[in-house]
Amino acid sequence: MSHFSYQHGVLNAESLPLPEIAEEFGTPTYVYSKAALLENFGAYHDACKGRDALVCYAMKANSNLAIIDLLAREGAGFDIVSGGELLRVIAAGGDPGKTIFSGVGKTVEEMQLALEKGILCFNVESIPELHRLNDVAGRMGKRAPVSLRVNPNVDAKTHPYIATGLKANKFGVAFDDALDTYRTATSLPHLEVVGIDCHIGSQLLDDAPLLEALDKLIELIDTLETEGIRLHHLDIGGGIGVDYGAAGDKPPVPVGEYLGRLFARIDAWRNERHGGQPIKVIFEPGRSIVANTGVLVTRIEFLKPGAEKNFCIVDAAMNDLMRPTLYQAWMGVQAVTPRDGQALTYDLVGPICESGDWLARERDLAVEPGDLLAVMTAGAYGMTMASNYNTRGRAAEVIVDGGQVHLVRKRENPADLFALESMIK
Template sequence: MDHFLYRNGELHAEEVRVADIVAAVGTPLYIYSTATLTRHYRVFDEALSGMPHLIAYAVKANGNLAVLKTLGDLGAGMDVVSEGEFRRALAAGVPGGRVVFSGVGKTADEIAFALAHNVRQLNVESFEELELVSRVAVANNAVAPVALRVNPDVDAKTHAKIATGKSENKFGIPISRAREAYARAKSLPGIEAMGVDVHIGSQLTDLAPFESAFRKVAELTRLLREDGHDIRRIDLGGGLGIPYRQANEAPPLPFDYGALVKRTVGDLGCEIEIEPGRLIAGNAGILVSEVIYRKQGEGREFLVLDAAMNDLIRPAMYDAWHDIVPLKEPAPGVEKAEVDVVGPICETGDTFARARPLPPLGPGDLVAFRSAGAYGAVMSSEYNGRRLVPEVLVNGDQFAVVRARPSFEEMLARDTIPAWTA
């Protein structure tokens, strides 16, 4: 569910007409809904009721400070994968004690920063990282709270580029070596191994892979306790999918996911951590763009927009689908025609959709890419000398620009021409 709906024939973000935001900010632009972010967080929170738990929002999905502050004020923790994301969480008012630091390549400086800011937990992904965390902790007279990320060799049945739980993926310690890893952790100074971590991938639309992974984690937890390890937390990662195709996709609901968590690991008495990103932010955002041209090609038509792959790279990178809707609601029964929806970048990959049936649209018309709140603005770039897209947060009948579109002068000022070229 989201809060982007047609009212009186025009698309609204909560109580605000999207066209009014466009008039104030221009296109392309991202718009996020506070009501949707709030609802999605609370649905997850309710799904895990009755169990001690922390919902650590995955900052990589959408790291805008206003989004983080909105979620942090609701009680969310943050799952970060870099010092930069950690700093974003802190800047949004989320204390280090609610920050889980994940990632396969944390540096010594990042580990030291996390320990200095009382990180809740470091999710360690290799024997080599475990040794590094110990050295950094000892050097800083600290004890690092650690969960070891295990790779359960479970096929998440998702896109190959966002699968993380198979044996050939770079993530985690093979579950077959987990007991060895925990034994090593116990022998190292500056380490407190108090949790088990697993994450098998993103945009999962079936609960079966989760169940397989969680049962393996439950079995491992029992074995580790038999080995004398005090396992008090289980971090189950994120990955629950969202309906990108509103008409024919119905991923599992958070309520069903919560029931699965309780069924598989609920009897262990552990605090549960989950790290949803896409499910909280994905449907909470849209990308709005203006049609520049309608171009007739050889045997196909192109709808050329002012948004491009540098603004929303998911279709180019993952062949991802986003529903595309006009800001003005089409009349019932209006005839649609197939068009290729493309951007202005000098790449054939700058294509959002091929042969997409859309109502009549021409220059000056506005369209919205639905479900663009996750892995949209956060992955944007200035490729082709294009300015970053502004971001707007709506709250009821109010809206605010929460990241401004930079000027060309600001963009150019970041570069420096060396003196020897004068």
């Protein structure tokens, strides 16, 4: 169900009208629904009941401390891609022992921090990274738990910027090189090989590519076992898509069905070749947990008619929400308090000094200056990709819980942006 709905002619977050939130916290503001967040995570949790499985939330989608805290309370693990994200997990009360560290460019300092905090596993993406991690662990008197991120060369059929499983992508160890890389990993004295990882891309709307990738991982795991390399977990990554509402888009497979087919394939393999012996399964969902939990509320500053286009100029911009500019992503836009009258077709644009500063194109809206708009399904890759371009402070963030609203990130002001700068004397 949607936790953003019209009540008495006004768009609400759960049971709170968005105009009340805008009045209290200003605009632009990210507004999240706690109920939606817990419902989305619950779909994964319920699908994994009775199994040795761990859902590691991919923090790059939305790393607000309150989001991390709520998910940690529900038993989530975390997928991180930086030392900073690990410190966020710890600050929010998450468990480093349920945290996996992905990414192609882990620094020595990040490896040291992760080993000190006792993370679950490093997802290693190259042979040079194996050697660096072995050296760091050796100097610390530790053994680092590792899995290899294997690139299966499977086309995720998604936007090229969020496809990660092809030979042309920077991620992972090529499938043809994986066996030799595992041999190298097992030869290094300060590494403990514990698993295998794969992530082929984001915004996957059907499970065929993921099942294809899973079959290749199964083949590799069985080959490794013949060489005495036994893996304890299989990390199938994330990437399950969400419905952004674009006309003609194929809706994503529900999470329960998606995971059900994955588990069925894994169970058949384990029963046929391993006497039913289970293997721990790890997932790394991000977008599918937080995307539809949030909207970006923005106010119309001006309506500017033109010979070829009409522009609806709002106080949110590409620095607040980068997805449309970066990925040409379609985001739903709804009037918070719809008006009667004839709609005009507008491009929704911000005040940034770039022609690429747009949030939506060719939308039919019956609006006036001062009206509020909600950019829908904005909970993922919104605030985490925000910037301070044009010396614009980043938006406030709030979480709605029924009839209550909690400020979980204050709006930045210009003085905040100057704080780390200094002039030459």
